[in-house]
Amino acid sequence: MFAELFSIAYQFADVFAFLILSAAGLAIIFGMMGIINLAHGEFITCGIYVTVIGVQHGLPLPIAQALGALAAGLIGIVLERTVIYRLYDRPLDSILATWGISLIVTQGMLVTIGSTWPGIGTPAGSFQVGEYTFSTYRLWLFLAAVLVMAGLYLLYMKTSFGVLSRATIQNPRMARALGVRTPRIYAASFGIGAALAGLCGALYAPTMTLIPTMGVTFIVEAFVTVVVGGSNVLLGTVPAAVVLGVIRTALNAWQGQIIGQIGMLIAVILVIRVLPEGVSGWLARRSR
Amino acid sequence: MLSSLRHLNGPQTMGNGPAFWSGFAVLVVAALAYPLGFDPYDVGNAAYFLIWVFAALGLSLMWGYTGILSFGQMAFFGAAGYSYGVISINLDATGGLTLLSFATAVAVSALFAAVLGYFMIYGRVGGVYFGIVTFATTLALAAFMGQTAGPEWRIGSARFNGFNGMGGMPPLELPWFGGPVLLEGTVLYYAVLLLLLAVYLGLRVLVNGRFGNVLVAIREDPLRAELLGYDVRRYQLAVFVIGSALAGVSGALYTAWGQFITPATMGLPSAALPIIWVAFSGRGDLTATLLGTFMLLLGFQALTVYSQQYALILMGLLLLVTVLFVPAGFVAGFGRWLQGRARRLAARGA
Numbered sequence: 001m002f003a004e005l006f007s008i009a010y011q012f013a014d015v016f017a018f019l020i021l022s023a024a025g026l027a028i029i030f031g032m033m034g035i036i037n038l039a040h041g042e043f044i045t046c047g048i049y050v051t052v053i054g055v056q057h058g059l060p061l062p063i064a065q066a067l068g069a070l071a072a073g074l075i076g077i078v079l080e081r082t083v084i085y086r087l088y089d090r091p092l093d094s095i096l097a098t099w100g101i102s103l104i105v106t107q108g109m110l111v112t113i114g115s116t117w118p119g120i121g122t123p124a125g126s127f128q129v130g131e132y133t134f135s136t137y138r139l140w141l142f143l144a145a146v147l148v149m150a151g152l153y154l155l156y157m158k159t160s161f162g163v164l165s166r167a168t169i170q171n172p173r174m175a176r177a178l179g180v181r182t183p184r185i186y187a188a189s190f191g192i193g194a195a196l197a198g199l200c201g202a203l204y205a206p207t208m209t210l211i212p213t214m215g216v217t218f219i220v221e222a223f224v225t226v227v228v229g230g231s232n233v234l235l236g237t238v239p240a241a242v243v244l245g246v247i248r249t250a251l252n253a254w255q256g257q258i259i260g261q262i263g264m265l266i267a268v269i270l271v272i273r274v275l276p277e278g279v280s281g282w283l284a285r286r287s288r
Numbered sequence: 289m290l291s292s293l294r295h296l297n298g299p300q301t302m303g304n305g306p307a308f309w310s311g312f313a314v315l316v317v318a319a320l321a322y323p324l325g326f327d328p329y330d331v332g333n334a335a336y337f338l339i340w341v342f343a344a345l346g347l348s349l350m351w352g353y354t355g356i357l358s359f360g361q362m363a364f365f366g367a368a369g370y371s372y373g374v375i376s377i378n379l380d381a382t383g384g385l386t387l388l389s390f391a392t393a394v395a396v397s398a399l400f401a402a403v404l405g406y407f408m409i410y411g412r413v414g415g416v417y418f419g420i421v422t423f424a425t426t427l428a429l430a431a432f433m434g435q436t437a438g439p440e441w442r443i444g445s446a447r448f449n450g451f452n453g454m455g456g457m458p459p460l461e462l463p464w465f466g467g468p469v470l471l472e473g474t475v476l477y478y479a480v481l482l483l484l485l486a487v488y489l490g491l492r493v494l495v496n497g498r499f500g501n502v503l504v505a506i507r508e509d510p511l512r513a514e515l516l517g518y519d520v521r522r523y524q525l526a527v528f529v530i531g532s533a534l535a536g537v538s539g540a541l542y543t544a545w546g547q548f549i550t551p552a553t554m555g556l557p558s559a560a561l562p563i564i565w566v567a568f569s570g571r572g573d574l575t576a577t578l579l580g581t582f583m584l585l586l587g588f589q590a591l592t593v594y595s596q597q598y599a600l601i602l603m604g605l606l607l608l609v610t611v612l613f614v615p616a617g618f619v620a621g622f623g624r625w626l627q628g629r630a631r632r633l634a635a636r637g638a
Contacts, residue, residue, distance in 0.1 A: 030416075034416065036416050036419065036420055038423075083608070086612060087612075091416050092415060092416065092419065093611045095357075095416065095419055097607070097608055099563070100604040100605065100606075100607035100608035100611065101608060102604070103560055103600055103601070103603060103604030103607070104601050104605060104608070106556075106557070107597040107600040107601045107604065108601055110597050111595075111597045111601070216427065216555075216556055219424075220424050220427050220431070223421075226420070227417060227420055227424075258431060258432050258435045261432075262428055262432055268421070269404065269407045269421065269425075270407065272411045272413050272421065273407045273408075274411070276411045276413050276417070
């Protein structure tokens with residue numbers, strides 16, 4: 001009995017971690033700038049490849065993973081300073097621009113490094129509860145998801161960067177008038193979002209087969225979580241991931257992965273009919 | 289009926305004068321004469337290009353005229369394509385039944401759009417969210433169809449075949465005196481051309497009439513349109529259904545043309561293509577969308593012969609450049625330049 005319960009909890013933790021990690025970067029960028037980064041999947045892919053190549057050159061896995069996140073973050077800042085900043089008053093066009101970039105990067109990778117790359121194995125072995133075997137690394141992923149959210153909470157609620165960021169979200173013109181360098185805040189936020197996407201890729205790198213188009217495996221979940229969560233990462237993404245995680249775990253166990261994904265999507269379409277601004281919009285309105 | 293023809297010209301379309309319509313007539317005659325001088329293979333290929341234009345016109349109506357950016361054109365394309373397969377295979381369709389399958393397939397995609405659109409539009413989901421939800425729906429549908437490989441995934445005698453796609457549906461046939469006529473090669477070209485002409489002119493009448501004026505009012509300022517007493521959601525839903533059904537027309541025609549449809553048509557990068565055509569051409573004008581889409585398809589195929597990846601990289605670059613430097617679109621920009629020149633010439637002559 002305990003083994004079954006543990007198995008359910010483990011599967012939920014697995015889905016929850018996947019939703020949180022894949023959505024965090026997208027949610028930060030959306031929350032700060034109202035922009036949906038359709039190149040999100042390519043930042044994840046960047047994190048994956050940097051990690052794998054790092055490990056294959058003899059780096060320890062955690063350091064390679066940090067490098068993966070860092071690389072994605074730096075590319076994100078460069079992209080913001082060259083392309084995205086021109087499009088802040090045209091959110092729909094910024095989606096299209098990032099889509100163009102995503103297309104260029106994916107196809108460019110197919111041309112330059114080909115369609116396959118040797119992977120690295122999942123570390124940290126496994127453990128047994130009752131008659132079931134579980135991967136230890138998946139628990140680390142859950143811990144990482146919790147840490148990412150805790151880190152974001154500290155960053156946005158306890159640091160001066162967080163105060164300036166929140167001021168910029170609330171009223172960019174007023175913030176600028178009071179001396180906040182909003183372009184820097186935007187660049188930093190885009191960088192943080194990209195780095196979190198890279199981190200997601202880095203963390204999942206050991207568990208996946210490498211192909212340049214693998215970003216797509218993350219983005220449906222990421223988008224869906226952000227739509228349900230709304231524009232506030234701290235208030236929205238976690239409850240959204242819990243709700244979607246429960247739906248997904250139940251459907252996965254009952255009918256398999258694809259039905260899980262489709263069921264989640266249908267749940268989202270039903271949710272936005274009732275909560276068009278997502279969970280965080282609803283919470284914000286209730287607390288007013 | 290005839291009185292609505294005066295809406296062929298109006299403020300919502302570029303090209304309203306005699307010069308435009310003369311050029312239009314020349315183009316139509318050239319298109320009608322085209323099969324005479326060319327290889328049937330080339331004619332079939334031209335029909336293939338025309339097939340895609342419906343989806344682009346639908347997107348132009350939604351995005352350019354009403355301001356709803358749907359990333360879901362290929363989802364409706366695929367829904368209609370698979371529906372055509374399922375229906376025509378199960379009916380073992382010939383003659384008029386293939387046309388019935390076609391119409392039903394388009395109706396299925398329209399119904400799908402109505403259901404999805406109801407939840408989004410009546411949930412007041414707009415702008416960016418609308419894009420993401422349609423995008424996620426498209427990708428999920430592609431993933432779903434991709435895993436329908438086993439023999440248990442079937443409707444009647446039509447098997448989905450997972451990633452390899454569904455094949456073996458009959459081509460379209462036109463019932464005619466003395467036996468049905470198979471729509472392929474030159475005949476298909478003419479059929480698609482006439483249908484496209486009808487849809488293009490119909491859309492012109494639609495956008496220049498009262499309905500179109502409301503759409504443009506909604507695009508410019510939904511709140512103001514609502515305060516003026518229009519039920520914005522009804523108009524948006526109607527446009528979403530029409531625009532998506534046009535993608536369905538493309539999908540059903542494509543499936544009947546190649547007797548084949550795969551999940552990859554709905555996935556990435558395919559889902560980005562309609563957006564690129566329409567953005568590059570100029571989403572705010574039907575004529576620009578029609579011409580630009582056709583040109584891009586032609587160029588894309590010419591490049592794909594050498595390398596599909598490079599062709600797609602170029603498409604991505606084109607999208608990026610359009611968004612950054614020519615947001616109104618290249619073809620529409622060129623059209624506006626032509627119009628300005630003509631006006632200046634006329635002013636000088638007078």
